[in-house]
Amino acid sequence: MKGRYDVVVVGGGHNGLTSAAYLARAGLSVLVLERQEHVGGAAVSARVFDGVDARLSRYSYLVSLLPRQIIEELRLPITLRRRRYSSYTPSGRTGLLVDTHDDARTAASFATVTGGDGEYMAWKDFYARIGAAMAKLFPTMTQPLRSRPDTRSLVGDELAWRMLFEDPIGETVAKAFTDDTVRGMVLTDALIGTFADLDDDPSLLANKCFMYHLVGNGTGDWDVPVGGMGAVTDALHRAATSAGATVLTEAEVTAVDPDGEVTFTGDDGTEHRVGAGHVLAGCAPAELARLLGEDPGPAPEGAQLKVNMLLRRLPRLRDGIDPAAAFSGTFHVNERMSQLRAAYAQAESGMVPRPAPCEIYCHSLTDPSILSPELQAAGAHTLTVFGLHMPARLFRGRNEPARDIAARSVLASLNDVLAEPIEDCLYLRPDGEPCIETRTPLDLEHEVGLPGGHIFHRDLSWPFAENDDEQGQWGVETRHPRVLVCGAGARRGGGVSGIPGRNAAMAVLSR
16 A cells, blocks of 8 residues: 555445546556455445345445446446336236326226326326426436526426425425326336435425436436346446555555545554545545534435345235236335335324335346356245335434334335245245345444445435526535545435546645
């Protein structure tokens, strides 16, 4: 290790590795410091269950925001596979299936659930308008920040602008649709990892979350990373190191001097200091503030429960639909608009929501490579459950018992829409224990270093400058000229995207 580098990156998550790859390829000396024994942050694959050869995307699990531009510029050997079915939403004894390859089947499904063609036509019109705006907006995500008026002019559709950036998304969806199930299906994209009131939130957090879930590559498609999320970060790691970046694991940063010095503890417990022309923080802004000795401000709060399962087989559904169709897309559970509002009210009052609104998908239906040949031959499948409205406050001071309560609520919610208990389908480890694990926001805080378990590092921000000083910048700057944010907490951060990592690299290279 040298005594000084052009750039020191704090954190070896996917964004930190993206920055390192770009900067090393540009000829700069780069050091990446990662406190864990492996790189990847929350975008990793892991053998979660002892004695079972299944590599699950343990934390983050789908890819939408990663620009094809980054894949091409860094020549990343990754494959993102499109899902045939977008979503399935059980509704009583039937269900709403969105088939991306068969519009007639989707229309018939809407008619069965809603009793007519009106909601399907409204749904098509809604997403056509939003999609046109997103196609114009996405290319700006890897460009210097535009002003709000410039972005509004670029979108060029006043109704779409109001729907996305001015009117509460709950109000917009309630106007666009009349059916409670359809409203909820649309609104869940506004609540992933975000604890917010759909109708009365001046900061429009739900709108921001909704936009980020629909803007990816201008289409909003959520794709399956072949090989699991670890394949994405492994490719970024190789891109960085092959370009000359040095990556140290088990290297915990303990202080950052804004004048260009980073202090860290190595794997042998020895303290080191290294000079830096620039420091790029892949950690959360609250953690960066702590390292700088500054006030981190209000603590971020994550709002989700993650449940990973391995099944012997997929469960049967009440309406007889093929489980492979229902579970390969996003499977919505108890997420009608009225249920989302009720769950928010329960969580706001300090209770774990019942029924728990959650959504599920099966990675192995689209990409069986994460399972051993033996598991594939046996018909096994993974199941990923993401519970909404599970804020960190529900688990503070009682994480273990609250985790059990929340897990039971999620399983009960899922069983409410199945034709058989999910417990009967769980794969068993060699010791006879079922293959299921639950992760709360506090678990993510402890294991991955996300303050409050916030999967976006902090509340999402608009993808444009909100004051004149930001215009023309990259959304990664801090008040210290040599310190930049390259992680999800940057403007235009959040999700597995590499966007803030690339933007931070561009900010360095443009100086």
